[in-house]
Amino acid sequence: MTERPYVVDEMISAKTIAARIEDLAREIDREYRDTDKLVVVGLLRGSFVFIADLVRELDLPVEVDFLEASSYGDAMQSSREVRILKDLRSPIEGRDVLVVEDIVDTGFTLHHVLKLLGSREPRKLRTIALLDKPARREVALKADWTGFEIPDEFVVGYGIDFAQRNRNLPFIGKVRFPEG
Numbered sequence: 001m002t003e004r005p006y007v008v009d010e011m012i013s014a015k016t017i018a019a020r021i022e023d024l025a026r027e028i029d030r031e032y033r034d035t036d037k038l039v040v041v042g043l044l045r046g047s048f049v050f051i052a053d054l055v056r057e058l059d060l061p062v063e064v065d066f067l068e069a070s071s072y073g074d075a076m077q078s079s080r081e082v083r084i085l086k087d088l089r090s091p092i093e094g095r096d097v098l099v100v101e102d103i104v105d106t107g108f109t110l111h112h113v114l115k116l117l118g119s120r121e122p123r124k125l126r127t128i129a130l131l132d133k134p135a136r137r138e139v140a141l142k143a144d145w146t147g148f149e150i151p152d153e154f155v156v157g158y159g160i161d162f163a164q165r166n167r168n169l170p171f172i173g174k175v176r177f178p179e180g
Ligand code: PRP
Pocket: 043, 044, 045, 046, 047, 069, 070, 071, 072, 073, 078, 101, 102, 103, 104, 105, 106, 107, 108, 109, 110, 160, 161
């Protein structure tokens, strides 16, 4: 699969992403202005670029933690089984928690993560996703904040991979196979 040649066409530019993140950060600042210290949880690995840019735009005291959940491995299709590969470092009971996801596709990953974190009794558990692909949804769920709604295209970049490649592209691109 990784050997098949493909090209990446830019879909959302780095500049457009940055502008959207500024707007989202202002909304989050407003929402949490009375919160003591917000726990921002990045879902590895895909969200590492988004969370880095998002927390630097926030004008709030934040704690940053990470959770690694995987449903795809190197495949293009969701396995529907979500595995927790790395848990949070700190307890979240009674805390305000914002889960940061790069993309919501079928929704299985976020659904599973919210169930897990919800069972730890945070004060408030909310979600932000940079991308939302509603056409692919299999679990009824929507992030509280979404950067961009996108069509059912295979996307890479800005943290998102294709077989572990292209995470370092500064924009969101669409994968295209020129030979059909
Ligand atoms: C990808 C992506 C989301 C999830 C979305 O993660 O980063 O976390 O899939 O898909 P879903 O809504 O269908 O569950 P992946 O399992 O590929 O791991 P990665 O973040 O390490 O790339």
